Structures are given as C-alpha cells and as structure tokens.
Amino acid sequence: MGFWQRLIGGEAAEGRSPQDVLPELLASYHEEVRLARQIREHAEHAPHQAGTQGLLAVADAQDRVVRLLGDKIATLGGSGHDGAGPLKSGKNHWVRVVHDLEDNHALERHYNEQAIHWDPALSDMTALFRTLEREKHQMSVLLRDIALRADPHALN
Numbered sequence: 001m002g003f004w005q006r007l008i009g010g011e012a013a014e015g016r017s018p019q020d021v022l023p024e025l026l027a028s029y030h031e032e033v034r035l036a037r038q039i040r041e042h043a044e045h046a047p048h049q050a051g052t053q054g055l056l057a058v059a060d061a062q063d064r065v066v067r068l069l070g071d072k073i074a075t076l077g078g079s080g081h082d083g084a085g086p087l088k089s090g091k092n093h094w095v096r097v098v099h100d101l102e103d104n105h106a107l108e109r110h111y112n113e114q115a116i117h118w119d120p121a122l123s124d125m126t127a128l129f130r131t132l133e134r135e136k137h138q139m140s141v142l143l144r145d146i147a148l149r150a151d152p153h154a155l156n
Contacts, residue, residue, distance in 0.1 A: 021125050022078050029069040034085040036062040042096040054146040065135050094150035101143040108136035
C-alpha cells in the first residue's frame with residue numbers, strides 16, 4: 001500500500017513488522033550483488049587505468065551496500081544468496097559505464113520509493129532505505145564522472 005493510501009487511513013501502520021520487508025530486502029540484495037559483479041567485469045575491460053581505478057572504487061562502495069543489506073537480512077533471519085542475474089555489456093567503455101550508471105540510478109530511485117512506502121510503519125527500515133539511497137547517489141556521481149571522461153565513439 002502506498003503513501004496516499006496510508007495518508008487517508010487505508011492501512012494500519014502498527015500492524016507491520018520488519019519481517020514484511022524481508023522479501024524486498026532479498027530482491028534488492030540480489031540486484032546489488034549482480035550490479036557489483038557487473039561493475040567489476042566492466043573494470044576489467046576498461047581501456048585505461050583511470051577507468052579501471054574509478055570502476056573498482058565504485059565496486060568497493062557497491063560491496064559495502066551488499067554487506068549492509070546482507071547484515072540486515074541476517075538480522076531479520078533471512079539469508080541472502082548471491083543472485084545470478086544477467087550482466088549487461090556493451091561495445092565500448094562508455095556504453096558499459098552508462099549501463100552501470102542506469103542500473104545504479106534505478107536502485108537509487110527504488111530505495112527512495114521504499115523509504116516512502118515504509119515510512120510511518122517502520123522507521124528503522126526507512127532509515128536503512130535512506131542510507132542506501134545516499135550510498136547509491138554517491139556512486140551515481142562517481143559513475144557519471146567516469147562516463148563523462150569516456151569516449152563514446154571508441155570501440156574496444
């Protein structure tokens with residue numbers, strides 16, 4: 001149930017538990033693990049050292065997000081097995097970085113939506129989703145910088 005339904009009284013906030021968030025956390029965990037693998041693979045194919053170092057720094061930040069989600073899932077009694085989703089690729093460094101940026105930005109928006117969704121019912125989950133959103137925003141800034149420095153016409 002969304003923000004407007006809660007606002008007009010369509011949902012009792014006190015009837016929700018952290019266990020209700022577990023499926024959402026697991027789905028986010030799987031996507032974060034997939035994105036971490038994708039960014040590391042793209043770092044291996046970067047045509048220059050600056051691109052490689054930048055992507056590895058983003059991958060390290062991505063690993064922190066994966067650990068944060070994994071720890072919360074474990075606290076709630078779940079287990080986050082690594083997801084094996086398909087990795088996006090591209091014909092050059094710029095296309096690959098743009099894929100990473102788009103995927104990261106989609107997760108950033110998703111965490112904002114989840115923070116709004118769980119806000120009145122579970123303030124600790126809202127804080128988690130806000131933290132994740134901030135982390136993803138910082139990664140978006142780094143990825144945008146890497147994309148701006150990449151040559152979109154170079155084939156490699």
